Amino acid sequence: MMSKHPYLISRRHLLRGVGATALSLPLLDIMSSATAATRKSADQKAKRLCVLYKGCGVFPHAWDIPGGTETEFELSSLLQPLSNVKDDILVLRNLDHIFGKNNGGHLVAPSLSMTGALPDKKHKSFHSFDQVVADEIGDQTPVRSLQLTADSLWKEHPWINYLSHDRDGNAIPPDRDPGLVFDKLFRGMNHGSYRNQTKSVLDAVKESSAGVLRKASHSDRAVLEQYFQAIRDVERQLKSFDTISDPVRNNKLAALDDFAIDADLGGKIKAMLDLIALSFWTDTTRVATMMMANTNSRCTYGFLGLNEEMHFMSHYVRNRGILPGFNKVNQWHTTQFAYLLEKLKSYREADGNILDNSIVVYMSGIKHGDYHTLTDVPVVLAGKGGGQISPGRHVRYPEPTPFPNLLLTLVNMMGVDQTELGESTGMVDGLAEPAGHPMAVEDDGSWRVSSDDGTEFLAKGLLLVSDDINDTNAYYLQLSDNSKLEIRVSFGVVHKLVFDAKVGRVVAIKGQWGSRNGRKVITSLNYQTP
Amino acid sequence: MSNSLLYSLPEKESRVLQMRVILILIISISCSQRHGAIAANAKDQTVRALISQHCLDCHQGESAEGGMDLEGLLESTAQIEPSETMPGSLFDTWVRVEKMITLRRMPPPEESSLPDDQLDSFSKWLHERLVLRDGESHIGLTPLRRLTQDEFINSLEDLLGVRVRNEYNHLHSVHVEQGLVDRVLPVEVPGNSGFVNDSDSLAAQPVPLLAYMKCIDFSLAKMAGNPESLQMLFGTSDVPESLSEDQLHRITNQFLRRALRGQHTTEHLQHAVARYRKVAEEKPTLVAFKTMLRTILLLPEFHYRLETVRDKTVPYPVTEFELATRLSYFLISSTPDDELLAAAESGTLHDPKVMDKHIQRLMNHPGRLSLSESFAAQWIGFDELIDEAKADKRGVPTTARAQYDEMLYFFDELFKSDLSLLNIIDSDWMYVSNHTINAYGKDQFRGHAPFKEVHSDVLGGRRLTGNARRGIERIYDPPTLRSVQGDRYGGVITSAAVMTLTSAPKRTSPVRRGVWLLDKMIGQKLEAPANVPPIENAVLALSVENPGKLEIIRAHTALPGCMLCHQDIDPIGFGLENFSPSGSWRTTYQDKSVIPNEGILPSGERFTSPKELKYHLLSVYRESIVRNFIRRMMAYAMGRALQPYDRITEDTIYQRVVEKDYRSNVVIREIVHSTQFNCRQDEG
Secondary structure (H helix, E strand, O other), rough: OOOOOOOOHHHHHHHHHHHHHHHHHOOOOHHHHHHHHHOOHHHHHEEEEEEEOOOEEOHHHHHHHHHHHOOOOOOOOHHHHHHHHHHHEEEEEEEEEEHOOOOOOOOOOOHHHHHHHOOOOOOOOOOOOOHHHHHHHOOOOOOOOOEOOOOOOOOOOHHHHOOOOOOOOEEEEOEEOOHHHHHHOHHHHHHHHHHHHHHHHHHHHHHHHHHHHOOOHHHHHHHHHHHHHHHHHHHHHHHHOOOOOOOHHHHHOOOOOOEOOOOOHHHHHHHHHHHHHHHHHHHOOOOEEEEEEEEOOEEEEEEOOOOOOHHHHHOOOOOOHHHHHHHHHHHHHHHHHHHHHHHHHHHHEEEEEEEHHEEEEEOOOOOOOOOOOOOOOOOEEEOOOOOOOOOEEEEEEEEEEEEEHHHHHHHHHHOOOOOOOOOOOOOOOOOOOOOOOOOOOOOOOOOOOEEOOOEEEEEEEEEOOOOOOOOOOOOEEOOOOOOOEEOOOOHHHHOOHHHHOOOOOOOEEEEEEEEEEOOOEEEEEEEEEO | OOHHHHHOOHHHHHHHHHHHHHHHHOOOOOOOOOOOOOOOOHHHHHHHHHHHHOOOOOOOOOOOOOOOOHHHHHHHOOOOOOOOOOOOHHHHHHHHHHHHHHOOOOOOOOOOOOOOOHHHHHHHHHHHHHEEEOOOOOOOOOOOOEEOOHHHHHHHHHHHOOOOOOOHHHHHOOOOOHHHHHHHHHOOOOOOOOOOOOHHHHHHOOOOOOHHHHHHHHHHHHOOOOOOHHHHOOOOOOOOOOOOOHHEEEEEEEHHHHHHOOOOHHHHHHHHHHHHHHHHHOOOOHHHHHEEEEEEHHHHHHHHHHHHOOOOOOOOEHHHHHHHHHHHHHHHHOOOHHHHHHHHHHHOOOOOHHHHHHHHHHHHHHHHHHHHHHHHHHHHHHHHHHHHHOEEEEEEEEHHHHHHEEEEHHHHHHHHOOHHHHHHHHOOOOEEEEOOOHHHHHHHHHEOOOOOOOOOOOHHOOOOHHHHHHOOOOOOOOOEEEEEEOOOOEEEEEEOHHHHHOEEOOOHHHHHHHHHHHHHHOOOOOOOOOOOOHHHHHHHHOOOOOOHHHHHHHHOOOOHHHHHHHHHHHHHHOOOOEEEOOOOOOOOOOOEEEEOOEEEEEOOEEEEOOOHHHHHHHHOOHHHHHHHHHHHHHHHOOHHHHHOOHHHHHHHHHHHHHHHEEHHHHHHHHOOOOOOHHHOOOOO
16 A cells, blocks of 8 residues: 555544554644653753755845834745745844855855855865754753754765755765654654564664674774664664653654645655644654755756746846746745644644744745855744743844854754854854844945946945846946936856846945946946945 | 776787786786886976967866866976876866767867877876876776675575565566565665766665564565475485584575685684573574574674775785675675685686686576666666556566566676677667567567577566466566567667656656766766756747657757757657657658658768668767677676776777677677776775
8 A cells, every 4th residue: 555655644544553542642732731741840941943945046136025024024925835834934034154255056055054054165065053053962852952954965966955064074864754753752762662673673783793893994994883882773762762651752643634645746745744844743852853845956846837847937137038937936945834833733733833932934045046146145933932932023133143143043942051053253143132233234324426438337225126027137236315326237247247146235336337228227337446 | 988098008018908907807916017216306397388388278277167177287287206006086187178078078079179299198198197096007906896685685586485576476466566685675876887886876875774674584584484495404304303513504504605705714704603502491403593593684794895905005816705705796696606706715716717717607587587677778878667666556567577678688698699799789680578579560580590699598487388387376477589680670779668658657858868878878968058058049040840759859968058059969769759658660740741761970981771870880880889788787797886997808808709700709808807897906
């Protein structure tokens, strides 16, 4: 049966998996008190960290919240699916990776987002912030951390598909099959007899192979050590499964609705989000990362009526006419994020819900899908983090605020006492309480054309980008007198100057006038040298 | 040939090398020979002068172009004695420099190019510094190899006499379904060698121990219900109620010998027997036996191919059992069979004649398919066609399965009938599936008589005939051998599989196809540019209204920064535009515009059909194509990326392959007889 429908797990099947006793046990509301009793009081606000990543950036106009104040604002079109949970999210603006020095490219974005540092030829990645947390609190749950991906593995550059990296920067391969993750989390290990049997096999293996390391050469020993590490990891897992009694976990699983997994991308992602919610609720793990689409994603979204690859669609400046499709996919991804939040909210815990005691991070590595800009990257937090975050707001940080500072703040909130993470320079404010940062750059009256000989000119102003989906490569310089200069330069120039990274900020430019359809526009562009 | 300089040695020297290889194999003494030290310093000076004249203007200090500081590189290299092994980072940098210079990508076209005699002295210096060590050839540090998932599963199947993967013929529909073992094991990532059996890459990936245990338990359950398995393991088709001490020792010893490939010890035996005894006190024989096997199959000695270390920094022959293991995992991706173990035990495997006999034997083994299923599939990338990411509820679609099989059968024919490697570029025969033939055009093929049998057919069982077809709703028939008519098809590069792999779902990509061909066939891997090329620039610069796809890309690649690579990539990709994203033939795009089918190779040859493109590829790039195949297969056989010190062996093999009409089996045989394959070397 399983082989015909690889992703289908019926309720009956599931119950068989967790043991027949589960069938006759009490229902959901009674069980929450049972759970509470098993936990120490200090754990009552157990904090969880979940990272959802979708690569390839966004169309900034569809993502950015157009105006309002920190607490009074309308959601943008890409964030619209979050309207039911608007009070549970905290939209963060103006956080920059490596301070926007260059265009990101696809390969470095996941690593920058997870480690706060720039990978190079030698270091494909570093210690990712979820693993910094897992190293600290992973011991408290049966499973240290959960890594999931819904995308395929791009074998040419495998590390772009990995979010989680251990202390040495080695990738932790994600699970791809929700059915198997379910087994891993809630079957097998959940049974005392399976754990005993596994333990005795591993003991015998260790005993029988004691001589191997002794006989091996120095370099062979380093490789073999990996095997013994794998044995130790399983042993640790066996031990921590012992700490929560099997029936408690079984009770919760028994209360589930049918857990059916469709094999298409949508079904797979939904099932993975269900598993994250479930493993948080059963306290099987407190750290999870999930790649919904990687930074060079070849996923297609046939169920949305789209046949192009995600990565191709993200290059919407150079490939005209595909932006509506790209926006549609991005909105669909936000819908999945909203689904997880609603699910976490539906699970009660102590006197609140699981979302209250979690931090969920939703992000996309780069901002502009085609220019790969690394400034003002899309990031939304959700949950109260056990009372440390006050959501329902929209914070615009003053520039420049390094993105790694957010990661540092989050690992501290998760109980890791650390003062540095990647290229961090400190913590961010504005998570626990309103920060009162201005919601836009303040015009000091100096935005104007300072010199102009009719062909060449110098000017300073606020940089804006076109919101016309049919004309995405137009930029405007807004001046203090509210007039706008139109900038019409080629893709190559914008790319080379990393110009799009300055959108929403003040720039001082040197340019030349030209004309377009009879309008006076800027056709040649550079920065003013300071 | 631009890169022949790199690899060709003076005729005399390479003869000496060949003879040396043979000598080593026969006498099994030290695999190296002393040439005496080289006056390295004087030669270092020559190269220093050359580099400072041609390169240092741009490649010097912290702000060096492309971050390549050649002065620093020379400084660091001067610190290394010729007798020392060059540190990995220095070594890698020199290999990059060498590639740029010998391919004549540097100095850049606008600068004066390197005169031939200077290029020659640079190449000689590199040979002494990178290929030789203290004037001698060597094979570098031998890495410890872990079994890949495929090797692990194949070994389990062979050791227990069971099949744990889904049977090809027993799939319930025409779709490919994944079996349990394929689903529970995580995706393996290829290493620098391009293959998942890369020892470095395996060492960087965690061991999926719980998944292994699941596979072992699954296999043991199958074994318990299979009379042939029990016969093989116990000598009787049903499990005896109890085992005598003698029986137990004999059965256990035999299993340990096979599972640990002749490397088992009395300690292993004692531990295994003790484990059996302990469980057998309370549980039936079968349960105790399974418990014992489960432990053995989880031993690191099973999962790692440990070899006896003699702590020598020069190549020395591996033991007979170790050689048997290397041979078996190379040719059949599985554990050595009883005959191979027996040959190793009798100490005859290092005899080239005996070795040849076993190569022949294993080439007739069903496991031979791994050369196509693992080696060729990972090289060409056709394994991606049936990747689970492409699957829907019913599994992998039939079209993908057909395209996969067309490749699989093609490569197996190449090895089975010992055909020329050049068939990979163009062939007058092909395997075509009934499922896809209409898309290619039925008139493009006729029947083809079977090739003269060199090795036995191992795929015949997949074709169901007569009674075997009854009761199956929808039959999937594997592809059949056909002769190619016309000038569209033939070889691998225009196969539907490759055309699909290099396209987006609804769109072809000439650039992807060009990059694929240069990398996979010719062995020129291009690094993606750091700055994305500005296509819009090109569109604005064009005077034509509504320019076509070809015009845009041509204009774009005329920009100086792009031209360097695109002049190699694009003409090849455009030469394949007549193939749709799924590999069928087309003459117009969707908007009815005519597909331009003309292209020009970097070397100047024009072509107007795939056939012509292939013809030119085989004339201009023949040596690169053949060497690329040899290098890929050496990397697969050794489980590591090739290094400059492997070039001597590569040269030897290349010459043999040319002498013997590029026959595929010659590559296999020569690799097996190489120093790399027969010897190991430890760190200093």
